[in-house]
Structures are given as structure tokens and as C-alpha cells.
Amino acid sequence: MRALIKKENKPECMEVGEVEKPSCPDDHVLIRVLAGGVCGTDLHIRTGEWICGRVPVVMGHEFSGEIAERGKNVQGFQKGDRVTVEPHIATCGVCEYCLTGRRHLCPSKKGLGIDTNGGFAEFVAVDPVIVHKLPAAISPEEGALMEPTAIVCHGVLVKGSVRSCDRVAVVGPGPIGIIAAQVTRAVGAKEVIVVGVERDREIRLKLCEDLGFEPFVAEDRKRMARIKSRYDVVVEAAGVSKGIGLAVDLLKRDGQMIAIGIPMEDQSSVPWAEAVRKSATIHCSYSSSFSAWEMSLSLVESGKVRLKPLITHDLDLGEWKKAFDVLVAGKGVKAVLRP
Ligand SMILES: [Zn+2]
Ligand SMILES: [Zn+2]
Incomplete structure (x- = not known):
């Protein structure tokens, strides 16, 4: 079968090639992949900054598909069920x-x-414990974006909390940030803004504006000065030192900062004294829980969170390079690949 393979933990070393179709063990389901989302992690795997635990490896951890085969010990799933999959495997139980x-x-x-x-392959076999059924209203390409949505729901709704009187600022208008803006509005935030940088203006901040969120550019000092210390909740989705500093700056006293972005460098300079003086509550949130996946599915099914507008590129797996390049250049928001 066709798959996108990372061959070595070095820059590039990626290609679409043939690998053996996985078998379906008795306690697994075999999924025919319909769409896979390209994530920031994948971009870092390409550059060699993110080390894979095994190479060669078929990439792709955000995907949807349909059950092609069911192991004989598996209950609760039928052939043909449309599904999305958590990327957490080998957990000890x-x-x-x-x-x-x-x-x-x-x-x-x-x-x-x-x-x-x-999941950047025609088939993948997984333990059904990580599989969620897709409601009929959710398309395969939206299903491929459930993983970033679950990451947001885990940070914003499971670890943090948003009240109906809250003003929310989101720092970083990538897929995580744009989904976070929608999730906080869906659960009742009274005002939600998104802050990006100059290069986000044309595509990412434009999309935020189209979705009804007032966009801000960090370099625009005058406008930024007006919103300092205004927000009850700040979601940090940029994953860079400057973004973290900006998040503290935007936070109200006794406000809540939800940190989702992961900086690639181990040390980040954070205005810690200001955070302490503001009596900030900081929730660091990593990965996604089962309940966050269920919340995500219901928010997308109800139409309160819209994922389709984020998909700027929907391409065949063979065009992976184009998808990766537009994302690195900031010329797209989210790309899905079809195996
Ligand atoms: Zn991801
Ligand atoms: Zn465990």
C-alpha cells in the first residue's frame, strides 16, 4: 500500500513509497484511511527537530477513515463505521x-x-480503545481535524474553564488558535479576539475575521496597548517565547492562562514577575483526554465549531511536499492529505 514514510531521523529523508498492508490482529480494527491532517509536529519531523521513536515509520497522527476489517475479539464496531482515532498507543492500562x-x-x-x-497510508490497524465513531454530520476531512480540536478542548474545557462573562484572547492564529477561539465562543465567552504577527495578516488573521473574531497584529503597538491586561482567559497557542510574554501581558489580574503551544527550544523567557503580580493561574495542557475527544465531536457535530474553513489545502498524498511547504510559509492554515 501507499504511505508517506520518514526514513531516518535527519532533515528531509521522507518519501511516498510502498509498504506492506498491515494485518488485522484479533483485538484490533483495520481502518481504511480517508483523510489525514498535516500537523506542526509533522513539519518538525520533516526538519529532523522532532525525533521519531522508530524509523522508518509511516507518518500521520491526525486522521479519519472507515473500518475495513474487525478483529474477532472486537465489539462495538462494524465494518463500514466511519471513525477518527486518538494517537495514544502502547499505554500500559x-x-x-x-x-x-x-x-x-x-x-x-x-x-x-x-x-x-x-495514518498517512491507505490502511492502519489500531486498538479500538482509541477509536471514536464519527457522527453522520462530520465529514472525513473534518474527522481528520478532531485531534487538534481535542487538544484545544482538553486545554480550554478540561484543564481550564471559560465562563459566560469572560473576555478571551487567543495568541497564535494557527489551527489550534483558530479552533480555540471557536471553542471558547461556543461555550459562551462574551468577547474573543485573536492575536498574530504581521505575516499572519493575509491568510490566518483574515480567516479569524471571517469567522467573527477581531484580529490583532502584535507589531501594531498602538492597538496592542489598548488591550493590555484586558482578558480573563488567554490561550497561548503560538509556542514561542514572544507569544508567551504577550499572553501574560494581555491577562487580567487573577486571570487564567492556558498554555497549549509547545516551544521547540527547552528554555523560554517568560515575564514571570508580571505573571506572579497578576496572580495568574497558569494551566499547562499537553495532549488530549478521552472526554476532550467526546466534547470535540459534539461541538463539531452541532456546528458550533467549524473546521472546514480551516482546510485551505486538500491534496493527494503524493503532493505532501506542497502541503508541507505552504504551511511552513504561512500560506495556508490546515492541509489534509488523501492516501
Ligand atoms: Zn498533531
Ligand atoms: Zn499507563
């Missing part, structure tokens, strides 16, 4: 985290499409 519904934090956890073969 017996640690404190697994036993308390936080499988995504299990120390044994591995990443689908990073440490074992993932």
Missing part, C-alpha cells in the same frame, strides 16, 4: 494515569505516526 482516565499521560505511551506506523 495499569498506571495511575491510565486508571484515572488520563491515558494520554501514561509514561509508556507512544505516538501513532511518530513511534509506530500512522
Whole structure:
């Protein structure tokens, strides 16, 4: 079968090639992949900054598909069911985290499409414990974006909280930021703005504006000065030092900062004194829980969170390079690949 393969943990070393179609063990389901989302992590895997646990490996950890085969011990799924899949595999099932519904934090956890073969392929076999059925209203390409939506719901709704009287600022207008703006509005925030940088103006901030969020450009000092210390909740989705500093700057006293973006450098300079003086509550949020996936599915099914407008590129798997290049250049928001 056709798959996008990372061959070595070095820059580039990626190609679409033939790999053996996976078999379906008795306790797994075999999924025919319909669409896979390209994530920031994939861009870092391409450059060699993100190290895969195993190479060669089939990439892709955000995808949807339909059940092509069901292992004989599997219950609750039928051939033809449309599904989306959590990327958390090899969890132990017996640690404190697994036993308390936080499988995504299990120390044994591995990443689908990073440490074992993932979804940029025609087929993938997985344990049904990580599979969620897609409601009829959710298309395959939207299903491929459930993973970033679940990351947002975990940060904003499971770890943090948003009240109906809250003003919310989102820093970083990438897919995570644009979904975060929609999720906070869906649960009742009274005002939601999105802050980007100059190069986001044309495409990403334009999309935010089209979706009804007032866009701000960090370089526009005059406008930024007017919104300093205004927000009850700030979602940091940029994952860079400047974004983290800006998030603290926008936060009200006793406000809540929800940190989702992951900086590639280990040390980030944060205006810690200002955060302490503001009595900030900081929720760092990593990965996504089962309940966050269920919240995501219902928010997208109801139409309160719209994922289709984020998909600026819908391409055949063979065109992966084009998809990766437009995202790196900031010329797109989200790309999906069809195997
Ligand atoms: Zn991802
Ligand atoms: Zn565990």
C-alpha cells in the first residue's frame, strides 16, 4: 500500500513509497484511511527537530477513515463505521494515569505516526480503545481535524474553564488558535479576539475575521496597548517565547492562562514577575483526554465549531511536499492529505 514514510531521523529523508498492508490482529480494527491532517509536529519531523521513536515509520497522527476489517475479539464496531482515532498507543492500562482516565499521560505511551506506523497510508490497524465513531454530520476531512480540536478542548474545557462573562484572547492564529477561539465562543465567552504577527495578516488573521473574531497584529503597538491586561482567559497557542510574554501581558489580574503551544527550544523567557503580580493561574495542557475527544465531536457535530474553513489545502498524498511547504510559509492554515 501507499504511505508517506520518514526514513531516518535527519532533515528531509521522507518519501511516498510502498509498504506492506498491515494485518488485522484479533483485538484490533483495520481502518481504511480517508483523510489525514498535516500537523506542526509533522513539519518538525520533516526538519529532523522532532525525533521519531522508530524509523522508518509511516507518518500521520491526525486522521479519519472507515473500518475495513474487525478483529474477532472486537465489539462495538462494524465494518463500514466511519471513525477518527486518538494517537495514544502502547499505554500500559495499569498506571495511575491510565486508571484515572488520563491515558494520554501514561509514561509508556507512544505516538501513532511518530513511534509506530500512522495514518498517512491507505490502511492502519489500531486498538479500538482509541477509536471514536464519527457522527453522520462530520465529514472525513473534518474527522481528520478532531485531534487538534481535542487538544484545544482538553486545554480550554478540561484543564481550564471559560465562563459566560469572560473576555478571551487567543495568541497564535494557527489551527489550534483558530479552533480555540471557536471553542471558547461556543461555550459562551462574551468577547474573543485573536492575536498574530504581521505575516499572519493575509491568510490566518483574515480567516479569524471571517469567522467573527477581531484580529490583532502584535507589531501594531498602538492597538496592542489598548488591550493590555484586558482578558480573563488567554490561550497561548503560538509556542514561542514572544507569544508567551504577550499572553501574560494581555491577562487580567487573577486571570487564567492556558498554555497549549509547545516551544521547540527547552528554555523560554517568560515575564514571570508580571505573571506572579497578576496572580495568574497558569494551566499547562499537553495532549488530549478521552472526554476532550467526546466534547470535540459534539461541538463539531452541532456546528458550533467549524473546521472546514480551516482546510485551505486538500491534496493527494503524493503532493505532501506542497502541503508541507505552504504551511511552513504561512500560506495556508490546515492541509489534509488523501492516501
Ligand atoms: Zn498533531
Ligand atoms: Zn499507563
